[in-house]
Amino acid sequence: MHLPIRDNLIGLEPYEDDVAPECVRLGFNEVGESVPEKVVKEMQNALITTLPGLNRYPDHSMAKLREVAVRFLNDRFGTDLTIDNLFFANGATELILQIFNTFGGPSFNQEQRTIFSFQPGYIAYLDDARDSKSNLYRVRLDSNFQIDPDLTIAEIQKHRPALVLFTNPENPTGTLTPLSTFRKIIDQTQEVIVAGTDRVTHPLYISDEAYIEFAENTNASAIHLLQHYPNLLVLRTLSKSFGLAGLRVGYIVGSPKVIYPVTIVRQPYSFSNVTQALATVAFRNSEILMKPIKKIIARRRELLSWLEGKQYQGYSLKVVPSQTNFCLVGFDPQIPNYLDLPNHVVDFLIDKDVLVRKVAVPGYFRVSIGTETELSRFKHVFNEFLE
Numbered sequence: 088m089h090l091p092i093r094d095n096l097i098g099l100e101p102y103e104d105d106v107a108p109e110c111v112r113l114g115f116n117e118v119g120e121s122v123p124e125k126v127v128k129e130m131q132n133a134l135i136t137t138l139p140g141l142n143r144y145p146d147h148s149m150a151k152l153r154e155v156a157v158r159f160l161n162d163r164f165g166t167d168l169t170i171d172n173l174f175f176a177n178g179a180t181e182l183i184l185q186i187f188n189t190f191g192g193p194s195f196n197q198e199q200r201t202i203f204s205f206q207p208g209y210i211a212y213l214d215d216a217r218d219s220k221s222n223l224y225r226v227r228l229d230s231n232f233q234i235d236p237d238l239t240i241a242e243i244q245k246h247r248p249a250l251v252l253f254t255n256p257e258n259p260t261g262t263l264t265p266l267s268t269f270r271k272i273i274d275q276t277q278e279v280i281v282a283g284t285d286r287v288t289h290p291l292y293i294s295d296e297a298y299i300e301f302a303e304n305t306n307a308s309a310i311h312l313l314q315h316y317p318n319l320l321v322l323r324t325l326s327k328s329f330g331l332a333g334l335r336v337g338y339i340v341g342s343p344k345v346i347y348p349v350t351i352v353r354q355p356y357s358f359s360n361v362t363q364a365l366a367t368v369a370f371r372n373s374e375i376l377m378k379p380i381k382k383i384i385a386r387r388r389e390l391l392s393w394l395e396g397k398q399y400q401g402y403s404l405k406v407v408p409s410q411t412n413f414c415l416v417g418f419d420p421q422i423p424n425y426l427d428l429p430n431h432v433v434d435f436l437i438d439k440d441v442l443v444r445k446v447a448v449p450g451y452f453r454v455s456i457g458t459e460t461e462l463s464r465f466k467h468v469f470n471e472f473l474e
């Protein structure tokens with residue numbers, strides 16, 4: 088039987104994460120600590136009141152959730168946002184596709200709009216560009232995995248993208264971009280006329296801040312720039328800083344003028360009553376949920392210095408200074424087969440039930456900052472590899 092699968096999907100594989108349950112999971116940048124008991128209890132109570140109402144479709148306006156979330160943001164960032172500045176979906180990943188479907192994709196004349204981002208970058212952007220039929224153009228980070236502002240400005244002027252997508256801190260490198268760099272890039276490109284539209288339009292800028300709370304600089308968020316730039320959208324998630332990856336909650340923060348069009352492409356009622364109720368509890372308990380962050384930052388410092396002291400075949404490892412809950416580790420290019428080594432590490436470790444991640448950075452692999460127990464298991468088996 089020949090199915091009429093869309094041509095650009097033929098031969099591709101779906102996203103996979105089948106790992107053995109007993110495995111030490113250091114491949115997905117999850118928080119290793121389980122949800123605190125107090126929050127579990129409150130979530131159970133919220134479920135008890137929510138479940139009988141499941142005969143009805145969810146509250147489309149998400150009013151209650153947006154109210155607690157906006158209070159959280161205003162307390163944290165000293166902003167005066169309102170609920171019209173917020174919109175939720177099932178994880179940041181769902182929002183990325185919605186944003187691409189809203190601002191990317193083909194125009195009436197079938198010319199594809201360009202989404203501009205950075206390389207190496209978050210891998211999901213590639214699939215979302217494919218599925219929204221957008222053209223993804225990624226400029227390389229420099230040799231320290233930092234954005235080169237002048238090169239970026241020149242490339243934006245050349246490619247005239249509809250969307251400029253920053254990931255801050257970046258995945259898989261873990262590096263942070265200062266807000267001054269964003270300001271410089273936005274200031275010098277916001278008059279660019281977007282290619283592939285029949286009207287005169289200008290780029291929309293997005294800062295994907297999935298990992299921002301793990302940065303040492305607590306003022307690193309582009310939320311502080313929103314008042315200056317109505318053409319900027321900040322993307323956040325509860326998966327990392329709140330340690331709730333299984334709940335699937337992400338949100339965007341920005342001007343209602345930007346948020347409104349994104350709501351056009353959402354699936355009706357996709358954000359369930361249950362998710363709304365549990366996410367509301369999560370925001371009310373933000374302080375408790377975010378408690379592990381300090382410990383994760385301390386464990387990151389410790390792991391980075393441990394890795395910096397290690398060698399393979401007489402060469403020190405390359406350790407990228409991370410501002411996230413993971414770190415990128417590489418092998419010296421002077422080692423003859425250095426490009427194969429990350430695959431060897433991943434295979435060696437998985438044989439011993441420790442999962443770390445292959446990434447699209449030649450010679451490097453990525454390891455999440457798990458719990459102390461998880462990291463000591465990682466160190467133990469990685470040491471065996473290095474010997």
Ligand SMILES: Cc1ncc(COP(=O)(O)O)c(C=O)c1O
Nearest residue numbers: 178179180209258297324326337
């Ligand atoms: C940069 C970046 N953005 C977004 C996400 C997805 O977040 P969510 O779990 O909310 O879909 C991830 C997940 O790893 C990520 O690395």
